[in-house]
Amino acid sequence: MSATVTTHRQQPPAQPVTLRAKRLPRYVPPALALAAVVVAAAIVYGAGIGGPVLVVVVGALLYLGGLFAAANAVEGRRSARDRTWSALIHSAFVLAVLPLASVVWTLLSKGAERLDGNFFLTSMNNIGARDPEGGAYHAIVGTLQQVGIATLITVPLGILCAIYVVEYGRGKFAFAIRFFVDVMTGIPSIVAGLFVLAFWVLIVSPVFNDGRPGFSGFAAALALSVLMLPTVVRSTEEMLRLVPAPLREGAYALGVPKWKTILRVVLPTALPGIVTGVMLAIARAAGETAPVLLVAGGGAAINFNPFENNQSSLALFVYQQAGDASRYAPARAWTAALTLVALVLILTIAAKLLARRNRLGR
Amino acid sequence: MAKRIEAENVTAYYGGFKAIENISLTVEPKTVTALIGPSGCGKSTFLRSINRMHEVLPGARVEGSLTIDDQDIYQRDVDVTAVRRMIGMVFQRPNPFPTMSIFDNVVAGLRLNGVRKKSILEEAAERALRSANLWDEVKDRLGKPGAGLSGGQQQRLCIARTIAVEPQVVLMDEPCSALDPISTLAIEDLMFQLKDKFTIIIVTHNMQQAARVSDRTAFFSIEKTGDPGRLIEYDNTQKIFSNPSVKKTEDYITGRFG
Numbered sequence: 223m224s225a226t227v228t229t230h231r232q233q234p235p236a237q238p239v240t241l242r243a244k245r246l247p248r249y250v251p252p253a254l255a256l257a258a259v260v261v262a263a264a265i266v267y268g269a270g271i272g273g274p275v276l277v278v279v280v281g282a283l284l285y286l287g288g289l290f291a292a293a294n295a296v297e298g299r300r301s302a303r304d305r306t307w308s309a310l311i312h313s314a315f316v317l318a319v320l321p322l323a324s325v326v327w328t329l330l331s332k333g334a335e336r337l338d339g340n341f342f343l344t345s346m347n348n349i350g351a352r353d354p355e356g357g358a359y360h361a362i363v364g365t366l367q368q369v370g371i372a373t374l375i376t377v378p379l380g381i382l383c384a385i386y387v388v389e390y391g392r393g394k395f396a397f398a399i400r401f402f403v404d405v406m407t408g409i410p411s412i413v414a415g416l417f418v419l420a421f422w423v424l425i426v427s428p429v430f431n432d433g434r435p436g437f438s439g440f441a442a443a444l445a446l447s448v449l450m451l452p453t454v455v456r457s458t459e460e461m462l463r464l465v466p467a468p469l470r471e472g473a474y475a476l477g478v479p480k481w482k483t484i485l486r487v488v489l490p491t492a493l494p495g496i497v498t499g500v501m502l503a504i505a506r507a508a509g510e511t512a513p514v515l516l517v518a519g520g521g522a523a524i525n526f527n528p529f530e531n532n533q534s535s536l537a538l539f540v541y542q543q544a545g546d547a548s549r550y551a552p553a554r555a556w557t558a559a560l561t562l563v564a565l566v567l568i569l570t571i572a573a574k575l576l577a578r579r580n581r582l583g584r
Numbered sequence: 585m586a587k588r589i590e591a592e593n594v595t596a597y598y599g600g601f602k603a604i605e606n607i608s609l610t611v612e613p614k615t616v617t618a619l620i621g622p623s624g625c626g627k628s629t630f631l632r633s634i635n636r637m638h639e640v641l642p643g644a645r646v647e648g649s650l651t652i653d654d655q656d657i658y659q660r661d662v663d664v665t666a667v668r669r670m671i672g673m674v675f676q677r678p679n680p681f682p683t684m685s686i687f688d689n690v691v692a693g694l695r696l697n698g699v700r701k702k703s704i705l706e707e708a709a710e711r712a713l714r715s716a717n718l719w720d721e722v723k724d725r726l727g728k729p730g731a732g733l734s735g736g737q738q739q740r741l742c743i744a745r746t747i748a749v750e751p752q753v754v755l756m757d758e759p760c761s762a763l764d765p766i767s768t769l770a771i772e773d774l775m776f777q778l779k780d781k782f783t784i785i786i787v788t789h790n791m792q793q794a795a796r797v798s799d800r801t802a803f804f805s806i807e808k809t810g811d812p813g814r815l816i817e818y819d820n821t822q823k824i825f826s827n828p829s830v831k832k833t834e835d836y837i838t839g840r841f842g
Contacts, residue, residue, distance in 0.1 A: 392642070468679040472742070474640060476693030476749055477669030486696055490683040 246296050251289060251305075258285035282313060326563075333560030335553045342561075346522035346539075351548040358558045360524040361539035364439055365565070367528045368518070368535055369508050371443035372450055377500055379447075380454030381489075387455075388462040389484055400459075406452040411445075415513030418445040423517050437519035439528030442535065445513035450503035457499025461492040497577040505566045511537040536562040587653045587670070587752040587783060588613050589634060594650060595812070596629050599643035603629045605812035606648070609802055616775055616784045618794035618821065621804035622836070626813025627787045630804070631755050634785065635671035636664050652753070669697065672751035676758040678738035680730035680745075687726040689741055693749035708748050716744035717774055736767025743774065747782070754778065756786040760793065772797050791837060795825050803833045 262281035266272050286309055293302035341357040349356035383403070387396050422441050428434055465488050473483040489496075514520070514535045520542060521532030534542075536558050543555035589611040596604045604626035611617050619627040632638040633646045636657060649656050657667045680689045688695070690709040699705060709726070713719040718740045722733070730741055739759060746754060756775075760768040775784055775797050788794050794801055802818040817824065817833045828834045 466679070468675055468677060469681060471637060471640060471673075472675065472679040472681070472745075473692070473696070475635065475637060475668055475673035475675075476696065476745065477665045477667075478693065478696040479665050482696050487681055487683075487692075491681070493683075 243298070243301075244296050246293055246305075250292060254288045254292060255281075255285050258282070258288055286310065286313075329556065329560045329563060332553070332556035334557075336557040337560070341554070341557055345524045347524070349522070351546075353548075354550045356550070356554060358536060358539050358554065358561060360522065361534045361536045361558060362561065362565075363524060363526060364442075364514075364518070364533040364535040365508055365537070365562070367526075368439050368442045368446060368514065368533065369504060371440060371528060372446035372507055373500070373504055375443065375447040376450040376454050376503065380451050380500075380503075381458050381496065383451075383455045384458035384462055385484060385489075388459055389480070389488070403452050403455045406448070407456065409448065409452075411449055411510045412512040412516070414445045414448040415516035417448065418442075418513065418517050436530065437517060437532050438530055439518050439525070439533035441517035442514045442533065443528065445517055446507040446510060449510060449513070450507050453503035453506065454500055457502065458492070458496050461495035461499065462488060464495070465491045494574075494577045497573050501570045501573050504569060508535075508562060508566050509537050511535075511541045514538045515541070536565070589753065589783065589785075590651045591630075591634075592649045592651075594630065594633060594646065594648035596626070596633050596638055596646045597644065598629075598641065602812040604633075604804075605814055607804075607813075607815045609815060609818050611783060611785060611800070613783050614779055614781075615799040616779055616786065616797050618798035618801045619785065619787045619804060620789070620791060620794050620801060620836075621813070621816075622806070623789075624809065624813070625804040625806045627804050628757050629813070631757055631785060631787050632673075634753070634755055635668050635673055637668070637673060665697075669693075669749055670751055671753040671755060672746035672749060673755040674739070674743050674746050674757065674759045677762050678735060678742050680733075680738050680741050682729070682731045684730060685727045686722050686730045686733070686741060689730040690744050690748050692745060697749070709744075712744040712748035715747055715774075715778065716740045717770060718744055734767075736763050736770060739763060739767065739771060740774070743771070747778065751782065753783045753785070756784065758787050758789060761789065768793070791825075795821060801825070803828075803830075803836065805832060805836065 259277065259281040262277045262284055266277050266280060286306055289309060290302050290306045293305045297305075336357075340355055342362070343359055344355060344357040345360035346356045346358075347360075383399065387399055390396075391399065418441050422444055423437060424435050427436050427438065427441065469487055469491060470483055473487045474480070478486075514533075515538055518535070518538075519532040520534045520538050522534070525531050525533050539558045540555045540562070543551040543558065546555075591610075592608050594604065594607040595602065607626075607630055619631060621627050629638060634650060636646075638644050638646055646658060648658075650658055652667075652670065656662070681692060684692060687709055690712050691699075691705045694705060694708055699708075710719060710723075713722065718737060721737060722741075730738065733741060739762070743754075743759070760771055763771070772793065775786070778784060786794075786797065798821045800818065801821040801824040803816045803824065804813050805816045806813050817828060817830045819829070823829075824833060825837060828837065
């Protein structure tokens with residue numbers, strides 16, 4: 223061990239004579255890629271073993287091999303590895319983006335069919351299997367109300383919980399809260415739905431409803447908040463921990479009380495990250511089907527009152543239409559799915575813009 | 585206005601670790617006192633215990649008595665925020681609030697303590713920024729973020745923020761260690777001016793700085809790692825740097841130790 227260290231010191235690595243090295247000409251990688259695809263196409267179609275997908279896969283493999291060989295011959299081993307790995311990383315990126323692009327494209331192409339005013343202005347009330355009309359107005363109302371109420375419940379609760387854990391919590395109680403929040407993260411949505419069904423719909427709601435249990439959008443909102451809470455708590459917690467301690471101390475040193483320091487210095491600093499966490503939670507909640515089905519029951523008519531009677535939601539609407547026997551139903555399902563994605567996207571962009579406006583422009 | 589600080593047998597702990605032991609010294613009003621000594625000797629700990637910032641860390645506590653004009657700040661019924669408003673602090677690294685503009689940073693202490701009136705805030709901001717020699721540099725961009733200033737400007741912004749709440753004492757924990765010589769000079773000049781109104785205590789690793797800016801100097805040291813820091817010598821700066829009475833002080837100042 224020590225002997226190698228000594229020899230190392232005695233013999234420094236040989237200084238390179240020149241700083242310049244041979245590089246592959248610029249046109250080689252694209253030419254190689256083209257050649258790889260041509261060869262791959264020849265192999266695949268010549269042997270008659272597959273279609274365009276296999277051509278791309280074989281072509282990519284051939285390209286990687288060819289690039290390594292060419293770079294190894296001209297530039298040396300280190301550079302060849304560098305090129306191959308960056309090519310691999312880029313392929314991995316393409317591979318990861320492909321499903322996303324595919325989803326967006328499928329939604330746009332199939333959802334465009336029913337993307338008309340009628341879809342957004344009518345419900346499924348009195349729409350039979352032979353009627354081509356019908357829309358998701360009731361489902362959009364349901365999603366907005368349920369997710370809205372769930373957010374109103376979850377955000378204050380989650381942020382306060384995270385503030386307790388980060389700023390005040392000491393010892394076993396804080397540890398227990400963190401542990402159970404972690405456990406909550408893993409709750410399947412159907413279990414959250416069952417919990418609200420057993421607790422709210424069957425036990426609590428009869429009290430307000432002349433003794434009869436009743437489905438409601440509010441019950442769905444409760445189930446969704448059970449699902450959102452851990453996401454909000456964990457992300458807020460991480461963001462609060464990222465706020466540097468000197469900022470807190472700077473405020474304390476001005477004689478600012480702790481609660482005010484948290485409210486006026488720590489939270490604003492962590493705000494953009496907290497907003498991202500809340501939006502993730504909202505996106506997850508908006509896409510939940512099972513709890514809504516269990517405790518809001520769905521329904522074809524428009525119901526503006528989240529506290530009484532059945533409500534639908536976009537996710538539930540997609541589920542019901544996709545399984546419907548009517549030949550007009552699949553188109554409605556696709557458009558509803560597109561609407562759901564667009565809704566979440568718009569909310570996310572709006573929230574990010576709001577959070578950024580609070581930060582000062584550079 | 586400025587206050588006399590008397591420490592008597594101040595001992596501070598981080599959990600089970602005793603960081604300083606039996607520090608006793610008196611700081612006269614309207615003077616600059618420098619705390620010098622090797623790393624880990626407890627200068628900053630002592631400084632932080634003067635405005636009760638030490639106890640912010642979990643498990644940290646202070647024993648002994650610290651009086652500001654005959655009020656013991658470690659009595660049970662003392663309001664910590666009142667102590668900190670009376671004794672401001674400037675930190676080693678500039679820490680402007682990143683979400684606030686320059687103006688908001690300067691008046692943060694006032695605003696977060698309930699001052700709402702715009703005219704008062706504007707007046708206080710200008711006064712503090714002028715005192716911190718920063719007014720001319722930032723007067724045209726008070727709405728811009730404080731984090732966009734240079735390091736030296738940020739530190740002067742933090743000093744302005746500290747003196748805007750009109751404390752009686754200003755504690756400075758190595759305020760120039762992250763700054764270049766020109767910014768350091770600006771802050772040293774500032775200390776001379778602030779001395780008219782405030783009592784200043786500064787921790788520094790820079791002995792020339794201690795000799796330049798301070799009236800009195802306290803030398804802290806430790807026997808070995810793990811031992812609590814003790815006050816070795818406390819005297820007029822001139823005496824400490826020309827003719828210290830303790831051998832250890834002389835060794836440290838002449839660079840033979842530490």
